[in-house]
Amino acid sequence: KQEVTQIPAALSxxxxxNLVLNCSFTDSAIYNLQWFxxxxxxxxxxxxxxxxxxxxxxxxxxxASLDKSSGRSTLYIAASQPGDSATYLCAPTYGNNRLAFGKxxxxxxxx
Amino acid sequence: DAGVTQSPTHxxxxxxxxxxxxxxxxxxxxxxxxxxxALGQGPQFIFQYYEEEERQRGNFPDRFSGHxxxxxxxxxxxxxxxxxxxxxxxxxxxxxxxxxxxxxxGTRLTVV
Numbered sequence: 001k002q003e004v005t006q007i008p009a010a011l012s013x014x015x016x017x018n019l020v021l022n023c024s025f026t027d028s029a030i031y032n033l034q035w036f037x038x039x040x041x042x043x044x045x046x047x048x049x050x051x052x053x054x055x056x057x058x059x060x061x062x063x064a065s066l067d068k069s070s071g072r073s074t075l076y077i078a079a080s081q082p083g084d085s086a087t088y089l090c091a092p093t094y095g096n097n098r099l100a101f102g103k104x105x106x107x108x109x110x111x
Numbered sequence: 112d113a114g115v116t117q118s119p120t121h122x123x124x125x126x127x128x129x130x131x132x133x134x135x136x137x138x139x140x141x142x143x144x145x146x147x148x149a150l151g152q153g154p155q156f157i158f159q160y161y162e163e164e165e166r167q168r169g170n171f172p173d174r175f176s177g178h179x180x181x182x183x184x185x186x187x188x189x190x191x192x193x194x195x196x197x198x199x200x201x202x203x204x205x206x207x208x209x210x211x212x213x214x215x216x217g218t219r220l221t222v223v
């Protein structure tokens with residue numbers, strides 16, 4: 001079974017601190033992995049996509065790493081801002097072309 | 112360029128009723144996937160449509176059915192609604208051979 005675990009489930013940090021969100025997946029036979037952001041009651045916004053052959057991907061203050069062999073990915077958000085408050089979802093894509101999701105990391109950035 | 116469009120945004124139904132949700136994929140995308148997200152949970156895969164055929168299906172009962180039209184838009188139908196069907200239903204589109212998915216804003220279904 002393709003299970004995804006995200007730790008911590010929830011965290012609160014003061015504005016300006018760096019965020020580290022962890023994702024682990026049981027089946028390492030992934031094609032790629034996407035990180036999404038979800039605001040309460042809203043849809044998913046794609047943040048970063050890492051191909052299985054890549055080690056990391058960067059976009060602005062966001063950096064995602066991937067260790068496929070150990071089944072882990074980490075999302076780093078530098079210099080957090082109140083607008084970063086949201087739930088972050090990690091989703092590996094498998095050969096059956098479907099995404100597997102964890103429950104997410106719920107982030108609150110305190111001004 | 113419009114992204115993925117879902118309608119309606121919210122609806123309330125009574126147990127036992129039937130509901131149809133709609134999705135228009137992002138321009139240029141030909142594959143549509145549907146996900147169910149219960150409160151506090153991650154999205155769960157329902158099924159995926161490509162070339163008007165259901166290509167694969169998650170662990171959902173036959174009460175959940177779908178359709179894809181020639182213009183790639185899609186519908187999700189749920190029959191005999193249960194209270195447990197209350198969730199946010201998300202549609203995601205992609206283009207065959209190109210990685211990455213684009214999600215819509217979802218339809219919030221409440222069954223009372």
